[in-house]
Amino acid sequence: MHHILKTFRFIIQSILNIMNQTWNLLQTGQKNDYKIAYVNARIIDPATRLDINGSLLTCGSKIVDFGASLFANGVPSGIDEMIDCQGLVLMPGLVDIHVHFREPGQEHKETIHTGSKSAAAGGVTTVVCQPNTVPAIDTVILAKYLKYIALETSHVNIEFYAKITTAERSLTEMALLKEVGAVGFTDDGMPVMDPFVMRQALLYSSMLNIPIAQHAEDLNLSAGGAINEGKISEELGIKGILSVSESVMVTRDILLMKDIENVHYHILHVSSKDSLEAIARAKKSGLNVTCEVTPHHFTLTEDAVKQHGALAKMNPPLRTEDDRLAMVEGLKTGVIDCIATDHAPHDCSSKDLPLESAAFGIVGLETLLPLSLKLYYNKQMDLFDVLAKLTYKPADIINVPRGRIQKDRAADLILVDLDQEWEIKTKDFASKSKNSPFDGYKVKGRVIRTIVSGKTVYSLLSS
Numbered sequence: 001m002h003h004i005l006k007t008f009r010f011i012i013q014s015i016l017n018i019m020n021q022t023w024n025l026l027q028t029g030q031k032n033d034y035k036i037a038y039v040n041a042r043i044i045d046p047a048t049r050l051d052i053n054g055s056l057l058t059c060g061s062k063i064v065d066f067g068a069s070l071f072a073n074g075v076p077s078g079i080d081e082m083i084d085c086q087g088l089v090l091m092p093g094l095v096d097i098h099v100h101f102r103e104p105g106q107e108h109k110e111t112i113h114t115g116s117k118s119a120a121a122g123g124v125t126t127v128v129c130q131p132n133t134v135p136a137i138d139t140v141i142l143a144k145y146l147k148y149i150a151l152e153t154s155h156v157n158i159e160f161y162a163k164i165t166t167a168e169r170s171l172t173e174m175a176l177l178k179e180v181g182a183v184g185f186t187d188d189g190m191p192v193m194d195p196f197v198m199r200q201a202l203l204y205s206s207m208l209n210i211p212i213a214q215h216a217e218d219l220n221l222s223a224g225g226a227i228n229e230g231k232i233s234e235e236l237g238i239k240g241i242l243s244v245s246e247s248v249m250v251t252r253d254i255l256l257m258k259d260i261e262n263v264h265y266h267i268l269h270v271s272s273k274d275s276l277e278a279i280a281r282a283k284k285s286g287l288n289v290t291c292e293v294t295p296h297h298f299t300l301t302e303d304a305v306k307q308h309g310a311l312a313k314m315n316p317p318l319r320t321e322d323d324r325l326a327m328v329e330g331l332k333t334g335v336i337d338c339i340a341t342d343h344a345p346h347d348c349s350s351k352d353l354p355l356e357s358a359a360f361g362i363v364g365l366e367t368l369l370p371l372s373l374k375l376y377y378n379k380q381m382d383l384f385d386v387l388a389k390l391t392y393k394p395a396d397i398i399n400v401p402r403g404r405i406q407k408d409r410a411a412d413l414i415l416v417d418l419d420q421e422w423e424i425k426t427k428d429f430a431s432k433s434k435n436s437p438f439d440g441y442k443v444k445g446r447v448i449r450t451i452v453s454g455k456t457v458y459s460l461l462s463s
Helices: 002-028 112-121 140-153 174-179 195-208 231-236 244-257 273-284 295-299 304-312 321-333 368-377 383-388 392-397
Strands: 035-045 050-059 062-067 081-084 089-092 094-099 124-129 157-162 182-186 212-214 265-267 289-293 413-423 442-452 455-459
Touching: 035 383, 035 413, 094 112, 094 368, 094 392, 112 124, 112 140, 112 442, 112 455, 124 442, 140 157, 140 174, 157 174, 174 182, 174 195, 195 212, 195 244, 212 244, 231 304, 244 265, 244 273, 273 289, 273 321, 289 321, 289 392, 295 321, 295 368, 368 383, 368 413, 368 442
Parallel strands: 035 081, 035 089, 094 124, 124 157, 157 182, 182 212, 212 265, 265 289
Antiparallel strands: 035 050, 050 062, 089 413, 413 442, 442 455
């Protein structure tokens, strides 16, 4: 009851605030026609494999024009601001379809305000919030509550998944939740264990043309585990999590969706080689199966637990070198569709515990781009393919018009110095939480400026 009353109060206040802001805008006569010219840029659009030296013009929230010859004779009058990109890469903002911003319910770990600041600092202009908040996003009123918080406090575009099931394990009102903005459905944090309920969800989602995203884990196989079951769990004497707990669930769900038309099944944070083999077979047979991988799963192995302790504890856990290499290969071949962070902030007290008791998860928004660029600098993937996994490909999975440089599209852009070498320092993160095993990690490639709907929301020079 307390949560419901708080929700209603917040929505009413938010509506009043938005009405106030609209009235003030009308009173001051402010117009959305501010023109910004970005000149001397290396413009990259992964979707079209565009890579040119040129300029780009925004007006208000939209991209108006771009090209090699734009402003070739100088910037004309009528431009309100000119930004010299000094030869740096100007590209679409990153799209992260898997973040936990902890609001409502755990604001001591993260809020939409602080999480979105972290996203902006990492060059992420669109995020998809997971629904396992407290309370969970399983009703229309709570979905609206989340949207109003985002309107009031976010620096970036906020999309959201809604829950597949209610607390009673029945299906949520999926059609109504889609109507108010849900881009997909998941019970992330917990799998949908009941195969009958999962099949019903897949059937219903196929009628709505919206993805079902699964946290693939058979709880009967993983129960009580803290890290990957293998050499490190044996060495430390800690109960492990079998990799088959993931692949069994992936295989089950693929079988459940086989005869359902127009269904889209998405696997969150894939981590096991066996899972990828099942996904590859499903794709080859023509099923609409997509999946994502996190930077920590293609960068680290279970050995990191010995060095970093609970900072390297996540679910699914870091696995073997064979699994890690399979993740890289999956990205190269296209079996893995996109990269997502599973940004999971925790306060110190949740991590400063024995490994068995510590919370699962790490923050990832501010390390997403440089860790992904390692695939390019290690010559494992070309630049276009890496950036595609971070921009238009995740946007296409959730069917939002982001991640591309096109005329009349939203001016969601980032300016990146591909050559800048730097050291990750978690103390400098904009996120409320600092739980990352990458503190002190040397990387290459840095976000210099982040633009959302034509407005600069982050600048390294002023941070």
